Amino acid sequence: MAKREEILDTALEVIARDGYSRATVRELANSVGLSQAGLLHYFGTKEQLFVEILRRRDERDQRAYGEAVGAAGTAADIAGAFVRLVRHNAQVPGFVQLFTRFSSEASEEQHPAHAFFRDRYAVSRTITADTLRKLQEEGRLSPGLDPERLALMVFALIDGLQMQWLHDPDVDMADHVAYFWELVGLTPRTGGTPAG
Amino acid sequence: MAKREEILDTALEVIARDGYSRATVRELANSVGLSQAGLLHYFGTKEQLFVEILRRRDERDQRAYGEAVGAAGTAADIAGAFVRLVRHNAQVPGFVQLFTRFSSEASEEQHPAHAFFRDRYAVSRTITADTLRKLQEEGRLSPGLDPERLALMVFALIDGLQMQWLHDPDVDMADHVAYFWELVGLTPRTGGTPAG
DNA sequence: GTCTATATGTTGATAGAC
DNA sequence: GTCTATCAACATATAGAC
Numbered sequence: 001m002a003k004r005e006e007i008l009d010t011a012l013e014v015i016a017r018d019g020y021s022r023a024t025v026r027e028l029a030n031s032v033g034l035s036q037a038g039l040l041h042y043f044g045t046k047e048q049l050f051v052e053i054l055r056r057r058d059e060r061d062q063r064a065y066g067e068a069v070g071a072a073g074t075a076a077d078i079a080g081a082f083v084r085l086v087r088h089n090a091q092v093p094g095f096v097q098l099f100t101r102f103s104s105e106a107s108e109e110q111h112p113a114h115a116f117f118r119d120r121y122a123v124s125r126t127i128t129a130d131t132l133r134k135l136q137e138e139g140r141l142s143p144g145l146d147p148e149r150l151a152l153m154v155f156a157l158i159d160g161l162q163m164q165w166l167h168d169p170d171v172d173m174a175d176h177v178a179y180f181w182e183l184v185g186l187t188p189r190t191g192g193t194p195a196g
Numbered sequence: 197m198a199k200r201e202e203i204l205d206t207a208l209e210v211i212a213r214d215g216y217s218r219a220t221v222r223e224l225a226n227s228v229g230l231s232q233a234g235l236l237h238y239f240g241t242k243e244q245l246f247v248e249i250l251r252r253r254d255e256r257d258q259r260a261y262g263e264a265v266g267a268a269g270t271a272a273d274i275a276g277a278f279v280r281l282v283r284h285n286a287q288v289p290g291f292v293q294l295f296t297r298f299s300s301e302a303s304e305e306q307h308p309a310h311a312f313f314r315d316r317y318a319v320s321r322t323i324t325a326d327t328l329r330k331l332q333e334e335g336r337l338s339p340g341l342d343p344e345r346l347a348l349m350v351f352a353l354i355d356g357l358q359m360q361w362l363h364d365p366d367v368d369m370a371d372h373v374a375y376f377w378e379l380v381g382l383t384p385r386t387g388g389t390p391a392g
Numbered sequence: 393g394t395c396t397a398t399a400t401g402t403t404g405a406t407a408g409a410c
Numbered sequence: 411g412t413c414t415a416t417c418a419a420c421a422t423a424t425a426g427a428c
Binding site: 003034035037038041042 | 393394395396397
């Protein structure tokens, strides 16, 4: 199992650096010191490999940023967690490209990774909506707002910002996510790095 | 020239119906009653063909929705124009898929369609920001708001909503765009169909 | 487990006849 | 302009040896 994880971590680095187009099975195999067949021995198909790559990345980000969202005790915390997540993504363009392209390809129902993305979106929305609702019940978020809608919107906003940012790196993703939360009435606390 | 337009319109229909994966040059050629070579005779390469398809679509939408944004005389108008645009997009899933996938592929600088998308985003943002600023000067939009940021955000929101909607058709894109404008302090007037 | 070699399928692009 | 035929390039997947 250690070998699988080693492969995934190397693939993650290569993709973050070189982008999605270079991320063929052959290319990733070379980078990890295996032949194409050798790599597929571990993952079966390309789509399975890529889903595992995304899953591994999610595990990492979950520890660093996702937990901060779910465990947010204050309005500033949850807003800040999203800003930090996006700021982090801006450091790994290749990976943002992987996510955007693979997600758009998987939007067709027959695609092997379709269920992965559908579930991922649903879970992300639920966790965020739950946290927002909790804050609302504690009086830290305006009672007139709809947590479900806000949760869906913030992920849509992030995906769309990533798309524009990929075309134009001058687009400041974190700035716009912070502005979104300000519109909602939350001032993100973005200072410092998450303890993770 | 009539032939080119005929080809583009047919391609538009086929893609709106059957999605992006089916949209190979061969497939589109069949639908329009030409051989693959016959079709490429008009457009040279696949990427050029697809850019022309998107351009043609934009011309149409521009007449029906884009003008409504640029010419919006009231806050309700501009918000409503976006809601109607998104509502319209929800009728043509295949085309939304084409846009999303092609845009994500073209995010690399070497891609033949990269300039098209970059310019398209820039122009859309500018027109929208200009209109919002005008409304703001007339006192119809809260003076504390930033037109540039809002313009960029609404397009990001739409792109992201499309991504989620492609994975889960239950996502109500128009509802969330309307909610965005409400957060901003504008109530969209969505009734009726645009004259055009 | 890992490799080499190869099958298979798909697509976009081109040459050349009509 | 349009077709047929073919090429060339990939990329994934698999068979079989070691």
